[in-house]
Amino acid sequence: MIKTSWSDLALFGGQPLFSEPLHVGRPNIGCKDNFFRRVEAAFDRRWLTNDGVCVRELESRLAAFLSVRHCILVSNGTVALELAIRALRLTGEIILPSFTFIATAHAIQWAGLTPVFCDIDPQTCVLDPVQVERLINEKTSAIMGVHVWGKPCAIPELTRLSQQRGLKLIFDAAHAFGCSWDHRMISAFGDAEVFSFHATKFFNTFEGGAVVTESDALARELRLMRNFGFTGHDQVAALGINGKMHEISACMGLNLLDNLDEILETNRRHYQQYHELAGVIPGLNFIRYNEKEKNNYQYIIARVGQEFGLTRDQLVELLFAENIVARRYFYPGCHKLEPYASMLRYASLQLPHTDRLADSVISFPTGTAVQAGAVKRIADFLSFVQSHGDEISAAMQKHGSLGSNN
Ligand SMILES: Cc1ncc(COP(=O)(O)O)c(C=O)c1O
CATH class of the missing domain: 3.40.640.10 (Type I PLP-dependent aspartate aminotransferase-like (Major domain))
Known part of the structure; x- marks a missing residue:
């Protein structure tokens, strides 16, 4: 379904973009x-x-x-x-x-x-x-x-x-x-x-x-x-x-x-598509791999910046509602998880770069379970969300979800 207004978003009762959840890492099966x-x-x-x-x-x-x-x-x-x-x-x-x-x-x-x-x-x-x-x-x-x-x-x-x-x-x-x-x-x-x-x-x-x-x-x-x-x-x-x-x-x-070559080819294709179609969206900064080296392209990662108009957590919430199970990978840093978070040793630990990355990073669905065409639909959705950032953010606040810019 094409979204033309914020009220079409699944979070607000619209039909989800995908009928089945699309995961970050559905297993590769091979032959x-x-x-x-x-x-x-x-x-x-x-x-x-x-x-x-x-x-x-x-x-x-x-x-x-x-x-x-x-x-x-x-x-x-x-x-x-x-x-x-x-x-x-x-x-x-x-x-x-x-x-x-x-x-x-x-x-x-x-x-x-x-x-x-x-x-x-x-x-x-x-x-x-x-x-x-x-x-x-x-x-x-x-x-x-x-x-x-x-x-x-x-x-x-x-x-x-x-x-x-x-x-x-x-x-x-x-x-x-x-x-x-x-x-x-x-x-x-x-x-x-x-x-x-x-x-x-x-x-x-x-x-x-x-x-x-x-x-x-x-x-x-x-x-x-x-x-x-x-x-x-x-x-x-x-x-x-x-x-x-x-x-x-x-x-x-x-x-x-x-079957590794085939899996790699699918991953590489998705990676290129995300970069070409979603990499141009303001505030969505995709992590690049060094093309001179071998890569498995298993992770499609972007950092959500201010220009995007919504926070990373708001975007994740919107995507989940559309059955796009994007992940905050990794979030938070290990020092903020138990048992470490409660240990005196780590109580005053400051890792600002880790915190900033963990707060801004998002991982998108890819892999052999993602059908051709899905990446374009995700990219179109991201573009729509970015261009309606203010309205969506206001609607999210009214809706009682992660509207505040946390
Ligand atoms: C960076 C990293 N280290 C270690 C592990 C642990 O591997 P396993 O799940 O096979 O025990 C994982 C697994 O997801 C991982 O991502």
Whole structure:
């Protein structure tokens, strides 16, 4: 339905633009036949977990794809972070951005260590190495950078800093599968990099994750740890947990690896369309990826500025009503979420760039579940909303929604 007046908006009783919710990250499925063929073979082998045939095949194909020596598949990205922290024998404090998914911080806290939240560089939206340096003290054991939305961290600066100060360096690469920096795949930087293969990610195994590393010793340790520390049938050599990936997840991974180019093409097309059609709207500033590098284009991100005429939260509310499930990703910074928000340690923490980004950022629906034509309809809607900003804002205030410019 074309909107010609603010009263046509679904928030005020109009018909929603989409009949079904349009999500930011509906799972990529790939070829169902390919997946079921692989599952059937796994069933025939009656080998469903414990370092199965498919897990091994996926590990070796991922290591080749990522140009990294070791890929250790695990049950999810959070467990991958936890295992990396333990296997690297980290202690005390770890410096990380607050602008990340809560799992990055929780993995550190869960290990009994202290997350030290650092501000981001407002230009790049990733960890600011200058601020990181200021936070290093005798308790610091590591830096954990996050390649947010697949945008690489300041890799050379963080590498230099960690080497100079004798710290370990981990990258949370949950968003960065298939991305590169300096024409090298995100995978082999730092001591370890960690991926999430959650269903909403560019590449998924339903639930799943991986630690990748160049270190033989670290890889050995991680393999032991993900399987209770078993070295043989009745031999346990170390403390471990159950962090294994099962065969059905690995079947999904193998299926999607065969379909990655197609998924990437869809993501890239949506990204270009958003930029061309919605990137011209005043006050909607889309985040760009470096076209000279590999990107997965999984996240369509914009910052909502004053010129847009409505706040980010007002826009999200309007979009939700139209069945466009845009997200505030990430909001708020981890330091404002529990348990950190209630801890004395973080009570006076000021991270102005993190706050500004978290307050202005919006993530739009994309992926293979978004049909051709949907992006144009979303862009037209955004343009309509922007050009009627004052009226809509006034109507929202009357309606009792987020009308105030919060
Ligand atoms: C930046 C980041 N780190 C870690 C994770 C945790 O991964 P998982 O959901 O696979 O445990 C996610 C997942 O969404 C994430 O976005």
